[in-house]
Amino acid sequence: MDMKKHFKLYKSGKNWCVMAIATLGITLGLTGIANADTNTISTPIETTQVQTDASEKVPAQLGDISTNAQTVTENALSAQADSNTSLVTNSNDSNKVGVNKFKTVTSIVDEKASAPVQPQSETVKDGWVKEEKGWTYYTNGTTNTGRAYSYLPTITANGKGTGSNWYLTDNGVVQSGVQQWADTYYDFDPTTYLRVDNNYVQSQWGDWYLFGNDGRILTKVQQWAGTYYYFDPVTYLRVDNDYRQSQWGDWYLFGNDGRILTKVQQWAGTYYYFDPVTYLRVDNDYRQSQWGDWYMFGPDGRIQTGARRWAGSVYYFDPVTYLRVDNGWREGLYFGADGRLVNGGFSTRVINWFLQREGKITYSMYGSRTGADGTADCSGSMTMALRTAGASAPQIIYSTETLHSYLLNNGYYLAYEGRGQEATLQYGDVIIWGKKAASLGGNGHTMVATGSGNNPTVISTCYLTEGQRGTAIQEVNYDWYWNDDNRPYQYVYRLRDQARA
Numbered sequence: 001m002d003m004k005k006h007f008k009l010y011k012s013g014k015n016w017c018v019m020a021i022a023t024l025g026i027t028l029g030l031t032g033i034a035n036a037d038t039n040t041i042s043t044p045i046e047t048t049q050v051q052t053d054a055s056e057k058v059p060a061q062l063g064d065i066s067t068n069a070q071t072v073t074e075n076a077l078s079a080q081a082d083s084n085t086s087l088v089t090n091s092n093d094s095n096k097v098g099v100n101k102f103k104t105v106t107s108i109v110d111e112k113a114s115a116p117v118q119p120q121s122e123t124v125k126d127g128w129v130k131e132e133k134g135w136t137y138y139t140n141g142t143t144n145t146g147r148a149y150s151y152l153p154t155i156t157a158n159g160k161g162t163g164s165n166w167y168l169t170d171n172g173v174v175q176s177g178v179q180q181w182a183d184t185y186y187d188f189d190p191t192t193y194l195r196v197d198n199n200y201v202q203s204q205w206g207d208w209y210l211f212g213n214d215g216r217i218l219t220k221v222q223q224w225a226g227t228y229y230y231f232d233p234v235t236y237l238r239v240d241n242d243y244r245q246s247q248w249g250d251w252y253l254f255g256n257d258g259r260i261l262t263k264v265q266q267w268a269g270t271y272y273y274f275d276p277v278t279y280l281r282v283d284n285d286y287r288q289s290q291w292g293d294w295y296m297f298g299p300d301g302r303i304q305t306g307a308r309r310w311a312g313s314v315y316y317f318d319p320v321t322y323l324r325v326d327n328g329w330r331e332g333l334y335f336g337a338d339g340r341l342v343n344g345g346f347s348t349r350v351i352n353w354f355l356q357r358e359g360k361i362t363y364s365m366y367g368s369r370t371g372a373d374g375t376a377d378c379s380g381s382m383t384m385a386l387r388t389a390g391a392s393a394p395q396i397i398y399s400t401e402t403l404h405s406y407l408l409n410n411g412y413y414l415a416y417e418g419r420g421q422e423a424t425l426q427y428g429d430v431i432i433w434g435k436k437a438a439s440l441g442g443n444g445h446t447m448v449a450t451g452s453g454n455n456p457t458v459i460s461t462c463y464l465t466e467g468q469r470g471t472a473i474q475e476v477n478y479d480w481y482w483n484d485d486n487r488p489y490q491y492v493y494r495l496r497d498q499a500r501a
Contacts, residue, residue, distance in 0.1 A: 124140060124141045125138035125141050126138050126139065126140060126141070127153060128153065128155055131173075133173050134173045135173070135174045135193070136172045136173050136174070137150075137152055137167075137172050137174070138172065143169075143171055143172025143173075144169060144171065144172050145171060146170070146171065147169070147170050147175075147181065148168075148169050149166060149167070149168050149169075149181060149182075150166065150167060150169065151165070151166055152164055152165070152166075152167050152169075155174065155192075155193055165194055166194070166195065167188075167194075168181055168193075168195075174193045175188055175193070176189065176190040176193050177190060177203060177204035178201075178203040178204065178209065178217075184216045184217060185209070185216070185217040185236070186211065186215045186217070187199075187201045187203070187209070187211050187217075195215045196211055196215065197211060197212070197213050197214065197215050198211070198212065198213050199211055200224060200225070207237060208237075208238065209231075209236050209237070210222055210224055210229070210231055210238075217236050218231055218236075219231045219232065219233040219236060220244075220246055220247040221244075221246040221247060221252065221260075227259045227260060228252070228259070228260040228279070229254065229258045229259065229260070230242070230244045230246075230252070230260075238258040239254055239258065240254060240255065240257065240258050241254070241255065241256050242254055243267060243268075250280055251280075251281065252274070252279050252280070253265055253267055253272070253274055253281075260279050261274055261279075262274045262275065262276040262279060263276060263287075263289060263290040264287075264289040264290060264295065264303075270302045270454075271295070271302070271303040272297065272301045272302065272303070273285070273287045273289075273297050273301070273303075281301040282297055282301065283297060283298065283299055283300065284298065284299050285297055286310055293323060294323075294324065295322050295323070296310060296315070296324070298451075298455060298457065299457060299476070299477050300455065300477050300480070302454070302455060303322050304317050304322075304451070304454070304455075305318065305319040305322060305453040305454050306319065306330075306331070306426070306427070306451060306452035306453020306454065306456060307330070307333065307341070307426070307427035307451050307452040307453070307456075308451045308456075308457075309351070309451060309457070313340040313341065314333075314340065314341035314344070314348065315335065315339045315340060315341070316328075316330040316331075316333065316339070316341070317453075319454070324339045326338065331426050331427065331452060331498060332344075332495075332497070332498030332499055333427065333498050333499065334499065343498075343499040344427065344428065344498055344499055344500075345500070345501050346389050346390055346411075346428070346501065347389075347428025347448075347495060347498070347500075348428075349388065349389035349390065350385045350386060350388075350389040350428065350430075350448055351385075351428070351450050351459060353381075353384065353388050353389070354381070354448070354459045354460070354461070354473050354475075355459070357371055357473055358473045358475075359470050359471070359473075360470060360473075361375065361461055361470065361472040361473050362374060362375050362467065362468075362469045362470055362471075363375070363376070363461060363462065363465075363467050363472035364376070364377065364467075365377045365441070369381075369397050370383065370397060371384065375472075376461045376472060377461060378400070378444075378445050378446045378447070378460050378461050378462060379397070379399045379400050379403055379444070379446055380397045380398075380461075381460070381461040381473075382398070382403060382447075382448070382460075383397050383398045383406070385448070386406070386407075386410060386430075391406070391410040392409065392410055394406060399439075399444070400432055400433070400439040400440065400444030400445065401436065401440055401444070403432060404432065404436070404491065404493075407430055411495055411497065412493040412494060412495055413494060414491060414492070414493060415429065415492045416490070416491070416492035417491050418489070418490065419487055419488065419489040419490060423490055424453075425449040425451075425452055425453075425458075425478060425492065426449065426452040426494060426498075427450070427451060427452045427456075427498075428448065428449060428494070428498065429449040429452075429492050429493065429494050430446065430447075430492075430493045431447050431448070431449065431458065431478075431490055431491065431492050431493075432445075432446045432490070432493070433445040433446070433482075433488040433489065433490055434489060435489040442463075445460065445462065445485070445488075446460065447459060447460030447462075448460070449478070450475060455477055455478065455479050456477075456478055457476065457477060457478065458475070458478045458481065459473065459474070459476075460473070460474065462474050464476070
């Protein structure tokens with residue numbers, strides 16, 4: 001026996017309602033009786049009471065009669081009538097209370113659409129992260145902006161080390177190699193990224209630089225690897241083959257490997273000697289070279305040739321070998337077995353007049369002019385020096401204008417005249433500056449050569465110390481003196497008999 005349901009629409013007031021009528025049918029040929037399930041809709045739906053309209057017929061369902069009727073609203077009926085809506089039942093839930101077995105596809109889609117979207121979780125970067133641009137330090141997903149020197153966790157292969165260190169970062173990315181920071185430069189190790197101290201390091205562009213014990217790049221004279229070097233204050237590069245002034249004012253020579261040099265060294269077309277202890281240039285001294293020979297170095301440090309005054313005597317140094325000449329004649333003078341000048345007494349006596357009065361004469365053109373009262377000028381001094389050496393008695397105290405004739409009358413001849421080049425002087429030469437008829441007063445000057453050859457010395461009573469008491473007699477380098485006085489016109493007088501007694 002089957003129970004069938006038939007639905008009948010009818011109108012109750014303004015509402016359309018449906019009535020389910022159950023009919024009981026007998027099916028022939030069945031050997032058993034089947035009990036139909038009665039489906040009860042428990043989902044609460046707002047309804048109105050249904051009244052039966054007898055004029056409306058309800059189609060009978062096979063084998064089913066029921067007096068239970070279910071009402072739905074007009075809106076629900078319209079939804080069932082929609083051709084795009086299907087009834088969905090869940091047979092597994094047919095016996096469950098409170099389950100709506102008539103959900104539409106539309107309602108399922110609406111439920112999914114209205115459900116909140118769960119965001120996918122992302123890992124927030126924190127600490128050191130190895131990225132294509134290098135190790136980058138994050139704090140809660142962000143990095144520092146610009147450059148910063150910060151105390152951060154130690155970087156290791158996996159970015160997680162123990163302890164902390166100081167690192168230079170640029171927008172969070174750790175820096176290595178030579179980097180500018182705090183108005184100077186530092187170097188950071190490319191493996192550890194730590195600051196490099198006390199080391200000579202090659203930069204990422206190939207040049208080498210020295211960094212100090214505080215990491216800063218170093219300049220000028222610096223000690224490194226057991227010696228000293230000089231680093232240019234502008235380029236920071238090591239200086240090779242140059243004579244440079246240190247940060248404390250002294251000058252030093254640096255070789256082709258940058259190391260500071262000592263003993264005899266070639267520089268600027270000549271030779272100098274640098275003390276092995278102080279590294280300073282040696283002036284006015286007789287020194288032994290690193291290969292054993294002895295050489296004389298003058299007031300400007302240059303190696304000396306020709307006649308030179310040293311330790312109270314005059315010696316002669318060969319212009320080619322630079323060695324002292326023993327037992328030989330040079331420039332009309334004879335030098336003995338110990339190298340000292342044997343003859344040449346006249347020139348020596350002229351020079352000695354000045355040497356004996358060093359530190360005692362004050363410059364003046366208005367006193368005795370000869371040193372008799374402690375003051376003198378250049379020509380008055382020369383007059384008395386020549387007379388003391390053995391020249392004829394002077395008729396007057398000569399000036400630079402009248403001194404020419406006195407020299408010619410006492411065994412001298414004019415060896416050179418002009419201003420276009422430096423004169424080649426010999427020991428004992430008397431020099432007068434200032435063209436004749438224009439050399440009176442401060443326009444002229446006279447001196448005597450205390451040496452010869454390359455860059456000799458001269459001695460005179462002069463105004464180099466601007467009248468300072470007791471300092472009028474000065475022995476200076478001739479080349480410097482002549483250039484310092486704007487290369488005046490010069491006359492060089494030389495003894496005809498250098499060996500004159």
